[in-house]
Amino acid sequence: xxxxxxxxxxxxxxxxxxxxxxxxxxxxxxxxxxxxxxxxxxxxxxxxxxxxxxxxxxxxxxxxxxxxxxxxxxxxxxxxxxxxxxxxxxxxxxxxxxxxxxxxxxxxxxxxxxxxxxxxxxxxxxxxxxxxxxxxxxxxxxxx
Numbered sequence: 661x662x663x664x665x666x667x668x669x670x671x672x673x674x675x676x677x678x679x680x681x682x683x684x685x686x687x688x689x690x691x692x693x694x695x696x697x698x699x700x701x702x703x704x705x706x707x708x709x710x711x712x713x714x715x716x717x718x719x720x721x722x723x724x725x726x727x728x729x730x731x732x733x734x735x736x737x738x739x740x741x742x743x744x745x746x747x748x749x750x751x752x753x754x755x756x757x758x759x760x761x762x763x764x765x766x767x768x769x770x771x772x773x774x775x776x777x778x779x780x781x782x783x784x785x786x787x788x789x790x791x792x793x794x795x796x797x798x799x800x801x802x803x804x
Contacts, residue, residue, distance in 0.1 A: 664694040665802055667738045670746045673703025674725045677742040677764050680788055683713050683720040684795035692799050696734065698726045700749050706768060708777075712784035716792075738802060742791070760801075764790055 669681035678697035685695035702725040713720050728751050739759045741747035747761045767787045771780035 665737045666694045668736045669697045670741050671743045672745045674699030675703040675706040676709040679723050680791045683718045687718050698728045708784045712788045
């Protein structure tokens with residue numbers, strides 16, 4: 661029997677923020693949380709998200725973009741929306757599923773004017789670190 665809490669990280673395109681959250685959760689909390697990520701639509705895995713996570717030793721390169729419909733057979737305990745759009749358009753989940761909203765800035769949007777890869781990665785790293793801090797505190801938050 662699996663006693664781990666099932667958590668879905670949901671964002672718009674399942675390309676960056678939700679993928680980072682899933683990667684952190686798998687690295688930090690896999691003993692207590694079974695994590696998944698999805699988007700309202702599929703945008704594909706963002707290579708800068710992969711690179712930023714790999715810099716801190718978390719490899720998400722085997723992740724792929726999914727929608728909620730791709731995971732409909734999973735009975736989630738919690739859904740964490742990691743962007744405002746996902747929160748506003750969050751699909752219906754059964755009453756037992758708690759929806760938590762914690763919005764993070766969108767790295768691809770912030771990096772849109774970056775002249776170099778390094779300038780772009782600054783935004784990905786900042787958001788990555790903010791997501792990592794949130795994920796470290798997540799087990800205690802879910803149990804409160």
